[in-house]
Amino acid sequence: MANKAAPDAPPGSAGGTPTRRYSERSRQAIFEAALALVGEVGYEKLTIEGIAARAGVGKQTIYRWWPSKAAVLLDAFGSAADAYEHEGLPDTGDLAADLKAVLRATVDEFNDAAWQAPYRALVAAGTNDEELSRSFVGRLMEPGIRLYVERLRAAREAGELDPDVDLRIGAEMLLSPFSQRWLMRTGELTHAFVDTLVDQVLRGLRRRD
Incomplete structure (x- = not known):
């Protein structure tokens, strides 16, 4: 062929x-x-x-x-996301450290003025454009969520997390407060914030024994 x-x-x-x-x-x-x-x-x-x-x-x-x-913009953002998705999240055996490292890097990216303005513009446009919103979620958000789900799955299989934990909800527990704070500007997006976020989320996901 x-x-x-x-x-x-x-x-x-x-x-x-x-x-x-x-x-x-x-x-x-x-x-x-x-x-x-x-x-x-x-x-x-x-x-x-x-x-x-x-x-x-x-x-x-x-x-x-x-x-x-819209297709140009989604590919512009997606080209970087594709490489990130291919590599996956780090797995050093320390779940908390791995999640904090990734979210700290994400904080730095989201606070970069050169990146923040176009991303906010695309998010804002999606609120009034259903097709763009669906494309945005499918092209940019879902691949990222899947990375967190897979890292949590590895931790669950290693016995670090409760065997009954819902991995998708666990990933959203990590990402939703981050997105809310950034989108609505309800507080400063910092390394300290994501460190606390990871610690509190994992406290609820870990095995009770």
Whole structure:
């Protein structure tokens, strides 16, 4: 069977050719332009034409790879999430330490102004766009939740957690307060906060004996 690039891959993706390298540079430039612009003008005013101009590519290049500005943004965020999902959460044998390390890194990311503005714009747009909201959850949120579920599963199998614990709810217990604090700005997002969050959640999930 012939080697065939994925439908959303840049042209020339089937080998390490100059065309592929150029296409990947263009793809990265488009991602960077989309994230910068949505943070500056908001989702409603973001256009494919604006992204193309900022990235230095033709708008037809973008339309060849993505059907909409939402698809561009979801892929821009998702490209980083994909690598994270492939690696999985660390498993050093110390569940609390592993969760704290990951959530501390997430705090640093969510507090980065260059990343925070575009992400907030996309979340805000999703509140009024059901299709975008579903895509956002499926492309960005669910893969992250699955990583936490799998790390908790490993801990449960190792006898660290109560055998009857609901892994999905356990993952949401870790992530929901984090998201709430960040989205609603109900408090400062800090390393100390996530350390306390992990300790209190695990206190409820661990074996009673």
